[in-house]
Amino acid sequence: MRRSPKWTLFLGALLVLALGVAACGGSSGGSSESGTSQGTPAKGKQGGKLISLWAGDVDFIDPGETYYQMGTQINRATQKMLYTPQVDDATKPLPDLAESDPQISSDGCTVTVKIKQGVKFSPPVNRVVTSKDVKYAIERGFFNTVNNGYAGAYFGDLKGAKVGVKPGTTISGITTPDSNTVVFNLKPRKAGKCTGGVLAGALSMPLSAPVPKDYAAKFDAKNPSAYGANQVATGPYMIKNDASGKAVGYKAGKSITLVRNPNWDKSKDQRPAYVDEIDIQEGNTDTTVSSRKILSGNSMISGDSTPPPSVLRTAVTRQKDQLQLVPSGGGRWISLNTTMKPFDNENVRKAIIAGFDRDALVKTRGGSTVGDVPTHLIPPGLQGFNEAGGMKGPGDDFMSHPTGDMQLAADYLNKAKAEGVPVSNGKYSGGQTFLMVGDSDGVGADTAAVAKENFAKLGFNVKLRQVAHDAMYTKFCNVPSAKVAICPNVGWLKDFANPQTYLDPTFNGANILPQGNSNWSQFDNKEINKQMDDAKTLTDPQQISQAWGTIDKNLTAMAPTISWIWDKNANIESKNVQGVIDQDNGLWALAYTSLK
């Protein structure tokens, strides 16, 4: 899931600047992971109404379409996906609609899932969920009226699966031998091995939430599908609807009202679902105002936005019990185009990382409160993080100096000089100008400016072109033909705990696309590509962690990018809220949070 970008944009920054409270470095108050209810959730009180203040909206309200964090937060309250990450440990998926762990064949080509009996859809469907509903849910992700953003990436290896098919098209690779069993059959990738392990991980994504074909087909036949506005639920909550099933509780860009699902059976669910109603109020673009409302008010929690640095500083010192900082499972980096000289030289890249003041970059976002300077690539909260070295890292010297080490940088540049790179007095002396394309607004613009200074310090002439965030991606950084040398504002967030979802799209050479490319460094190393392709066919969680931890170490040693922050999400709550964090999503877990 890429973090929803909408709340970061110009007006918020403008307003904050107008009050003179933005930017100005980071909090030196020291970060704290403390807050309420960290770890295993405490028992809460039943009843009440919880209010969540959002700046923007979900990307899509349809579980088959949504890809980003906020849509996932809603779906974890309203739907039963086959699996769901344990709320206090993202690396451990729990059966949700599924009855038990998935059975993956040794070659990874067959994944069998048994689903719980007796789970019912919310009104107006009111019937028991069967395996056919899971099959249809995944099939509709490939419909050209739905066009799910990740169906191809994680379910594309299913036999008979094809992106952009007509509504109603079935996938032969999903079979339902009985009403409680779903079998996924995959095409082998190499040497008879399949990616069943990856698919099993993706069964915790909203696409696996069951959808009743008999009810949804007529909505899916429309272009675009209208199922989202008429959806039914299987989780403890549902979007408030009318008798026909129309989700009247969803007002795009305004509000989302979740009420109890009358057909939800608590005995078949791990979620306590304490509150009776959850009101999501959107349009709270000014995060200073919304954060203060939450901290001084009642029954409120933060949604898609982080408190601005000024409020965060106060919260860290005076309202610690109303703040929870949690690793988001994502990170940010400055990509160096490895197809361009001199960034194709490993020693040059190591020199840049070694000399970069990454701590100053972190300060542009609010300092150590909102993130740590990475020692390798996989961020905390993913499998493989500890295997790659944990917080301490694998020990690469160029990654060990958060504020930069100019002597070490000079040493690496001198090594590069021996390989033909123009270097003079420990600085790059090639003379050419490199195009850097960054954000024009918000903290991203500050990050880009600091990055430019650091490049200059190392002898690189950089021309910074600042454009709108979306244009930065779709017109420049995501398009290799745009020949951008440096992208200072790129980042990634895991889709689920498997590190494949973090490293494969961003550093596997096979994923360099002409458009929509996320391998921004265009890093293409045959050995690394092979290691990743092999790791994708693993099925055992321990082996997955080990393999991706090793890949991370190897990748980090090749310095493919300037990794400068492992993000933390800052979540705030009112005094009378007993919030519980979903460690996987880095946001409040709506179905676990209660009022005191």
Place this chain on the structure above:
Amino acid sequence: MAAYIVRRLLWVIVLLFVITLITFIIFTVLPAADPALLRAGRQPSPELVASIRKQFGLSDPKYEQFFRYVGQILPFVNAKGDQDSFLKINFGYSFQSNTLVLPEIISRMGPTIMLTAGAVVLWLLIGIPIGMISAIKTGSWLDRLTMGIALIAISAPVYFLGLVALFLFDDDIGRFPILPGSGAYGDATSFAGKCGALIMPWFVLAASFAAVYARFLRGNLIDTLQEDYIRTARAKGLSERRVIFRHGVRSAITPIVTLLGLDIGILLGGAILTETVFNIQGIGRYAYEAIVRFDLPVIQGTVLFGAFFIVTMSLIVDILYAFIDPRVRY
């Protein structure tokens, strides 16, 4: 007069067509970002992008896309005639929420109209008397004081004034928590509650307009009061009150009507900053969200809607001129 109105109405159609074309060119032919890629998410395989382009007709030639769009927005013409559409007008679907654009715009008209109407009343009630008094008492301490305040009000941007008002008076976070603040309009369920929620936005929105109108009227009235016919009126022995109100203000206020008409048109198209600061879910806020999310159909719809109000108000103003200015005849 009738011929003039018909002529102007035809001109309105031409204007709206040109605005549609310009908007289309800016956002579709020369877009800052590719909507298909934005919608595809972050792992956009070529197959997925191609499917999305087909889904929204983005792979068709640009002229075809334009004429399809024009066909959809013409009343009673749209062959598909979505059952939810108003007069069969279809502004298309939001790329982001899959909702029809026109019903969304219509659902947001209420807040925008209420915000505009209240602010207009306020700024006229404040601006016109101040302008008149300043003109009559030119150079006095009252004139200097009111014009000084007006200058401050003009100089303070709405987003700044709005935030200051919130931090002072918002009943949740304000220093003097006496008025409903950000998001209160959406929470209010009654008309009175909605009016209460709009008190702060009304004053904030009206502040700079009232100041502009006061200064504008003051200047006009000072000029008018120097005219020969005013001197003649005074020489005829008319009371000063009658000279000022009957002869002076009536003439000086005519350009204000033009200004007012255009300002109302612009605000009905969306008071973006005020709606954003106070989280009022009106057309301006909808437009703002669309620009942030690069939601082309919504941007096109809101621009066209705003343009419609501006040209319509301009037409109404021109017609009103015939009644308020005896020199104007059509």
